[in-house]
Amino acid sequence: MAHAIAPVPGSTTMELALKIWRYNAETGAKELRRYEVEAPDWATLLDVLDIVKDKHDGTLAYRKSCRMMICGSCGMRMDGAAVLACKTRMWDIAQSGHEPVISPMGNLPVVKDLVVDMSPFWGKIRAVKPWLEPGYDEVAEKERIVSQQQMNVIHKEALCIMCGCCVSECNSMESDPEFLGPAALAKGFRFVGDARDQTAPERLSDLNSEHGIWDCTRCYFCNERCPKGVDPRDAIAKLGAESIKEGIDHDMGAKHAKWFVTSAKTTGWLRETELVPKTQGIVSAIKQTKFALGLAKRGKVPPPVPPHVADRVKESRALYNLVKEQGRDGALGIVQGEHALGRIEFTEEAGVRELAPELQPGVEPPHAEG
Amino acid sequence: MRRVAYYKGCLASLSAKELDTSTQALAPRVGLELIELESVTCCGAGDIHEAEPDYYLHLNARILAYAEATGADTLLTVCNVCTLNLRQANWQLKNDEALRERVSTNLQRVGVPPYNATVEVRHLLWEIAEGEGYELLKATAHRGLKGLRIAPFYGCQILRPSKILGFEDPDRPWSLERIIEACGGEAIDYPAKVKCCGFPIIQAREETALGELIQPIEQAKDAGADAIVTPCPLCHLSLDAWQSKLRAATGKDFRMPILHLSQLVGVAAGLEESELKFPLRHLLTIGGAVSGAAASRGPAPEPSSGVEL
Numbered sequence: 177m178a179h180a181i182a183p184v185p186g187s188t189t190m191e192l193a194l195k196i197w198r199y200n201a202e203t204g205a206k207e208l209r210r211y212e213v214e215a216p217d218w219a220t221l222l223d224v225l226d227i228v229k230d231k232h233d234g235t236l237a238y239r240k241s242c243r244m245m246i247c248g249s250c251g252m253r254m255d256g257a258a259v260l261a262c263k264t265r266m267w268d269i270a271q272s273g274h275e276p277v278i279s280p281m282g283n284l285p286v287v288k289d290l291v292v293d294m295s296p297f298w299g300k301i302r303a304v305k306p307w308l309e310p311g312y313d314e315v316a317e318k319e320r321i322v323s324q325q326q327m328n329v330i331h332k333e334a335l336c337i338m339c340g341c342c343v344s345e346c347n348s349m350e351s352d353p354e355f356l357g358p359a360a361l362a363k364g365f366r367f368v369g370d371a372r373d374q375t376a377p378e379r380l381s382d383l384n385s386e387h388g389i390w391d392c393t394r395c396y397f398c399n400e401r402c403p404k405g406v407d408p409r410d411a412i413a414k415l416g417a418e419s420i421k422e423g424i425d426h427d428m429g430a431k432h433a434k435w436f437v438t439s440a441k442t443t444g445w446l447r448e449t450e451l452v453p454k455t456q457g458i459v460s461a462i463k464q465t466k467f468a469l470g471l472a473k474r475g476k477v478p479p480p481v482p483p484h485v486a487d488r489v490k491e492s493r494a495l496y497n498l499v500k501e502q503g504r505d506g507a508l509g510i511v512q513g514e515h516a517l518g519r520i521e522f523t524e525e526a527g528v529r530e531l532a533p534e535l536q537p538g539v540e541p542p543h544a545e546g
Numbered sequence: 547m548r549r550v551a552y553y554k555g556c557l558a559s560l561s562a563k564e565l566d567t568s569t570q571a572l573a574p575r576v577g578l579e580l581i582e583l584e585s586v587t588c589c590g591a592g593d594i595h596e597a598e599p600d601y602y603l604h605l606n607a608r609i610l611a612y613a614e615a616t617g618a619d620t621l622l623t624v625c626n627v628c629t630l631n632l633r634q635a636n637w638q639l640k641n642d643e644a645l646r647e648r649v650s651t652n653l654q655r656v657g658v659p660p661y662n663a664t665v666e667v668r669h670l671l672w673e674i675a676e677g678e679g680y681e682l683l684k685a686t687a688h689r690g691l692k693g694l695r696i697a698p699f700y701g702c703q704i705l706r707p708s709k710i711l712g713f714e715d716p717d718r719p720w721s722l723e724r725i726i727e728a729c730g731g732e733a734i735d736y737p738a739k740v741k742c743c744g745f746p747i748i749q750a751r752e753e754t755a756l757g758e759l760i761q762p763i764e765q766a767k768d769a770g771a772d773a774i775v776t777p778c779p780l781c782h783l784s785l786d787a788w789q790s791k792l793r794a795a796t797g798k799d800f801r802m803p804i805l806h807l808s809q810l811v812g813v814a815a816g817l818e819e820s821e822l823k824f825p826l827r828h829l830l831t832i833g834g835a836v837s838g839a840a841a842s843r844g845p846a847p848e849p850s851s852g853v854e855l
Contacts, residue, residue, distance in 0.1 A: 255717070256717070256737070257717050347702075347741055347742040347758055348742075348747070348751075348754055348758070350757070350758070351744070351753075351754045351755075351756075351757030351758050352751070352753075352754040352757070355754070390747070390750055390751070391747065391751055391754060392746075392747070393742045393744055393746050393747050393754070393755070393758060394592055394702065394703070394742075394746045395702045395706070395741065395742035396702055396703065396706035396707050397702075397706060399706065399707040399709075400706045400707055400708060400716055407707075409707075413595055413596045413599070416596035416597065417596060417597065417598070417599050420596075420597050420598070427750065428749065428750035428751075429747065429750040429751070430597070431750075432593060432749050432750050433593040433594070433596050433597035434597050435593075436588065436590055436591055436593035436594045436597065437593075437594055437597050437598050437601065439588060440587050440588050440590065440594060440601070440605055444586075444587035444588065445556050445559060445560065445587060445588050446556040446560075446588050446591070448556065448560055448561055451749065452749060455749045455750060456749060456750075467790070467791065470787075470790065471561075471787055475561070475563065476561045476562075476783070476787060477561065478560040478561055484559065484560060486585065486586065486587045487584045487585040488585040488657075489587065491585075491608065491656045491657055491658055492587045492605065492608070494655075494656035494657075495601065495604045495605065495608065495652065495653070495656050495658075496598075496601055498604075498652055498655060498656060499598070499600045499601045499604055499652070500601075502600070502652075504599075504600040505598070505600070506599075507599075508600075509598065509599030509600030509601075509602075509603070510595070510599040
C-alpha cells in the first residue's frame with residue numbers, strides 16, 4: 177500500500193478532513209463540525225488543529241504547550257480513543273481517506289470544545305501526597321545520591337506526564353467517579369516504591385481506601401492508552417502486592433485475591449463456593465443466599481465437598497513454599513513491560529527495600545553506582 | 547486434525563461446565579484434537595498476580611510446562627482471563643532468559659518438567675476466526691443462525707493490553723463479527739462491546755461492577771440484539787447471572803440471553819442440545835427471550851425453525 181510509506185518530511189502536503197465535537201458549556205450546545213484542511217506531510221493531530229484554528233475557525237478551543245510529548249496538555253480523543261494530539265501523525269489517516277472524529281477526553285467535565293476541567297484529576301493526584309517523605313527535616317549539606325538500581329523500581333511510574341489519557345478511558349471511574357484512578361495510583365506507587373520514602377505503610381493504608389486500589393476493574397484501558405509506557409494497571413497490581421506483603425488486607429478486594437492463593441496451593445483450582453464468604457464475610461454471604469440458590473439451580477455453584485482437587489497439587493504447594501523462601505514478595509515479583517525485564521535480579525542485589533541511609537552531617541554520602 | 551493442549555481453567559471445570567462440553571463437542575468440527583491437561587491448576591485469574599506475583603509466574607509456568615510436555619505447540623484457552631495470565635507469563639519467560647532459567651529450575655525442584663518456551667497460548671476465538679479453523683467453521687456452520695441478531699461482547703482481557711494479546715486491533719476488533727456472520731447471524735455493533743463487564747470486582751465492589759455491566763446489555767438491547775455472545779466465561783457469568791441484580795438495582799428487566807462462543811457456533815453447527823446445555827445451565831432461558839424478541843420486531847428474515855434455541 178502506497179500510504180504505508182511516509183514521504184520525506186516536508187517534501188509534500190496532504191489533504192484531510194476531520195470532524196470535531198464543538199461544545200459550549202454556557203449554552204449546552206453540542207455540534208459535530210467538519211473541517212477540510214491542507215497540511216504538511218509531517219503534521220500531527222495538534223498541527224492540524226492549529227491549522228483549523230489559524231485558517232478556518234478561530235473559535236476552536238484545545239490545550240497545548242510543549243508540542244513534544246512531555247507537557248501532557250493535549251490529551252483528547254480521536255475516534256473514541258485517548259491520544260496525545262502532538263504524538264499522533266496524520267499521514268496514514270489522510271491517505272486512507274478516513275475522517276477521524278475528535279472529541280474531548282472522557283471522565284472529566286468538558287469546559288469548551290476539546291478542553292476538559294482537570295481539577296478532579298489534580299485533586300486525586302494531590303490525594304496520594306505526591307511528594308517525598310524522607311523522614312528527616314535537616315537540609316543536607318551535600319546531595320544525597322540514589323543509585324540507578326533503586327530508581328529503576330519506579331522508572332516506569334516516574335515517566336508519567338499526567339496527561340489524563342488513562343483516566344479518560346478508565347471503566348471503573350465511569351461507574352465510580354470517586355475512584356482514585358490509574359494516574360493517581362501510578363503516582364502513588366512512584367512514592368511507595370521510592371527507596372528514600374519512609375512512609376510506605378501509611379501510603380499503602382491510604383491507598384486501600386474504598387475508592388483506592390481494589391476499585392480497579394482490570395480493564396487494561398490505561399495500559400493501552402498511556403502514551404509514555406507507564407502501564408498504570410501494573411502499578412496498581414504492584415500496590416496490591418505491596419499491601420498484602422505489609423499485611424494491609426482488610427479490603428474485600430485483598431481478601432478476594434488472597435483466596436485465590438489459598439485455593440491454588442490447597443486444591444489447585446479456585447474454591448468458588450467459599451469465595452463469597454471469604455471475600456465478603458459470613459454475614460454478607462448469608463444475605464446473598466437467595467441469589468446463590470438461583471445460581472445453584474442452574475448448576476453454577478459447584479458443591480465444596482468433595483473438593484475438586486488438581487492432580488499433583490502438591491507440586492503447586494511446593495512451588496508456593498519455594499517461591500516464598502526466595503523472597504521476591506510484593507512489587508518485586510511483578511515483571512512487566514520491556515523496561516522492567518531483568519529488573520528483578522537487578523534490584524534485588526541493590527537491596528531496593530533497604531532504607532536509604534540516614535544523613536550524617538559532615539560524612540560523605542555513598543557514591544551512586546552505574 | 548491439529549493436536550493442541552487444552553486448558554479449561556476453573557470456570558469450564560466447575561461452574562460453567564457447559565463451556566467445556568460445547569468446546570469438546572465443537573473442537574473436532576473445526577479441526578482441533580484436544581489434549582486435556584490433567585495436572586494443571588488455576589492461572590490465578592489476575593488475583594494471584596496481584597497478591598503473590600512471583601507465585602503467579604510459577605503457577606503459569608507450570609501450566610505451560612505441562613502443555614509443552616504434550617508435544618503440542620499450542621495451548622488452547624477458552625477464557626479471556628486465562629488467556630491474558632498465561633500469555634503474560636509466557637511473554638515474560640520467552641523474553642527474559644535469566645528469568646526463565648530461575649523459574650524452570652524451580653519447577654524442576656518440585657518435580658515439574660522444565661519450560662523451554664516453545665508453546666504459544668491461543669484462545670479458541672482466534673483459532674476459528676482465521677486460517678484453517680475459519681474455513682472449517684464456515685463448512686460446519688451449515689445450519690446457520692438464520693439471521694439472528696447477535697451482539698459480540700469481547701471483554702477486556704482478550705484485547706488489552708495489546709502488547710501481550712496482539713491478535714487484533716483492540717479498538718476495532720473483527721473476529722467475533724466474522725464468526726457470527728460465518729454462522730449466518732447478523733452482528734450488531736455497539737460501543738460497549740470492547741468494555742469491561744465488571745466481573746473482577748463484582749464481589750468486592752458490586753455497585754461499581756453493575757454500573758459497568760449494564761452498558762453492554764443496555765446498548766445491545768437498544769440495538770436490537772437477540773443475544774450476546776462472549777469468548778469469556780467470566781463475562782458470561784457476570785452478564786448472565788447478575789442480570790437479576792441489575793433488575794433489582796435499576797428496575798430494568800433486559801432478559802438478554804448470553805451465549806458462550808462455543809455454544810453460538812455449536813448452534814450453527816447443529817450440535818445437540820445435550821452438547822450445548824444452555825437451557826439447563828444459564829440463568830436466562832434462551833428460547834423465550836429469542837422468540838419474544840423475534841415476535842416484537844415482526845417476521846424473522848428466514849423461518850426461525852432452523853434454530854431450536
